[in-house]
Amino acid sequence: MADDQTMSLMQCYLASILEANKVTNLTRITDGEQARLLHIEDSLVGLPEVNEAPDGLYGDLGSGGGFPGVPLALATGRTTLLVDSVKKKMAIVQSVLDDLLLSEQISTSSERIEDLPLEYKEKFAVLTARALSKLVSLIELASPLLKKGGRLVCYKAQLSSEELDEALAVQDLVGMRMISQREICLSDGETMRTIVVFEKVGKSRIKLPRRIGLAQKQPLRPRN
Numbered sequence: 001m002a003d004d005q006t007m008s009l010m011q012c013y014l015a016s017i018l019e020a021n022k023v024t025n026l027t028r029i030t031d032g033e034q035a036r037l038l039h040i041e042d043s044l045v046g047l048p049e050v051n052e053a054p055d056g057l058y059g060d061l062g063s064g065g066g067f068p069g070v071p072l073a074l075a076t077g078r079t080t081l082l083v084d085s086v087k088k089k090m091a092i093v094q095s096v097l098d099d100l101l102l103s104e105q106i107s108t109s110s111e112r113i114e115d116l117p118l119e120y121k122e123k124f125a126v127l128t129a130r131a132l133s134k135l136v137s138l139i140e141l142a143s144p145l146l147k148k149g150g151r152l153v154c155y156k157a158q159l160s161s162e163e164l165d166e167a168l169a170v171q172d173l174v175g176m177r178m179i180s181q182r183e184i185c186l187s188d189g190e191t192m193r194t195i196v197v198f199e200k201v202g203k204s205r206i207k208l209p210r211r212i213g214l215a216q217k218q219p220l221r222p223r224n
């Protein structure tokens with residue numbers, strides 16, 4: 001886990017986000033204790049998996065108010081890019097990072113994930129995604145961004161066997177392979193999380209990224 005100084009920096013970040021949230025919607029969680037649970041503790045659930053990824057650039061896809069990206073960036077010290085297409089959210093997150101003198105390590109992008117390969121093709125060692133999309137969409141979006149051996153760490157509140165099977169059926173097509181799955185209960189004794197990790201094992205057999213929106217609106221299906 002992270003040391004006391006790092007944990008208090010995460011608390012400062014969260015407090016600034018909750019303050020900004022009074023004016024602009026960044027998170028639906030406004031209660032301080034719930035926010036600590038769901039934005040700090042939950043963000044850190046994937047820390048072992050992020051630490052196991054190869055060294056190098058970390059990206060948080062669909063980062064919203066910077067979760068799990070900021071806690072994981074602070075806990076790992078990795079150079080980090082937070083990505084969310086809502087410009088207003090990324091502008092606020094960037095200004096909080098500037099205020100806390102964190103913007104040398106952590107930067108923001110308000111591009112759509114599908115546009116990132118123009119600048120970041122195969123540049124990331126590890127990516128995370130929480131509350132973004134189904135696994136089948138996540139592995140498609142992540143594949144062109146990950147270097148070989150890079151990892152995609154997915155946070156899932158509820159993972160059905162159908163969702164997992166859909167992703168497993170297309171993982172070869174996009175050059176990804178599931179390498180682990182772990183379920184954990186948060187300290188409230190009731191919130192369950194599943195962390196699913198995919199590794200980039202080779203080139204995609206189809207051209208990626210597809211057109212904007214397709215990965216999420218028309219997920220890939222297996223081909224014969």
Ligand SMILES: C[S@@+](CC[C@H](N)C(=O)[O-])C[C@H]1O[C@@H](n2cnc3c(N)ncnc32)[C@H](O)[C@@H]1O
Pocket residue numbers: 061062063064065066067068083084085086089111112113114129130131132
């Ligand atoms: C439900 S929020 C989750 C935010 C954060 N990860 C969390 O767990 O608190 C999903 C976010 O993903 C962003 N998003 C969805 N699709 C995206 C895409 N294709 N490119 C960039 N951002 C996207 C949305 O703007 C939204 O802020």
